[in-house]
Amino acid sequence: MVKIGFASREEIVNAIKSLSGDRKIVPSQRKLRDLVSVFLEGKRIGERRLRKIAIEEGLVKVKIIYREGKDSFNLERCPVCGRRISKVYGKDIWGRNREVEFICKRCGYRSGIRRKIPTRYIFYIGKKD
Ligand SMILES: [Zn+2]
Numbered sequence: 001m002v003k004i005g006f007a008s009r010e011e012i013v014n015a016i017k018s019l020s021g022d023r024k025i026v027p028s029q030r031k032l033r034d035l036v037s038v039f040l041e042g043k044r045i046g047e048r049r050l051r052k053i054a055i056e057e058g059l060v061k062v063k064i065i066y067r068e069g070k071d072s073f074n075l076e077r078c079p080v081c082g083r084r085i086s087k088v089y090g091k092d093i094w095g096r097n098r099e100v101e102f103i104c105k106r107c108g109y110r111s112g113i114r115r116k117i118p119t120r121y122i123f124y125i126g127k128k129d
Pocket of ligand 1: 017079080081082083105106107108109118
């Protein structure tokens with residue numbers, strides 16, 4: 001029996017590149033995985049891993065749809081792509097510096113004091129106009 005394993009990073013990068021001949025808008029993470037899987041010859045790839053690799057390698061642009069959570073933002077790393085979060089400071093009513101926004105400079109994730117939770121991703125693949 002042939003054991004089917006997980007795709008390597010290189011295989012995933014090549015699969016995404018195979019997709020990117022035409023400009024495409026992919027409306028969800030699951031759909032992106034389905035499209036990429038065609039080029040992976042039965043090897044598996046998780047949706048989250050695919051998203052992170054695609055963003056890290058600069059192969060996609062992503063639009064993030066959010067909902068606002070109840071908890072305050074307390075992450076050091078971006079929940080979408082894993083890069084270190086940048087903090088933006090503003091002044092509170094007493095004139096003290098305070099964190100007001102949390103931004104990922106790689107994928108564009110943004111959160112306020114209340115943590116924004118990604119609920120859906122839209123991916124843009126291929127050449128820009
Ligand atoms: Zn990010």
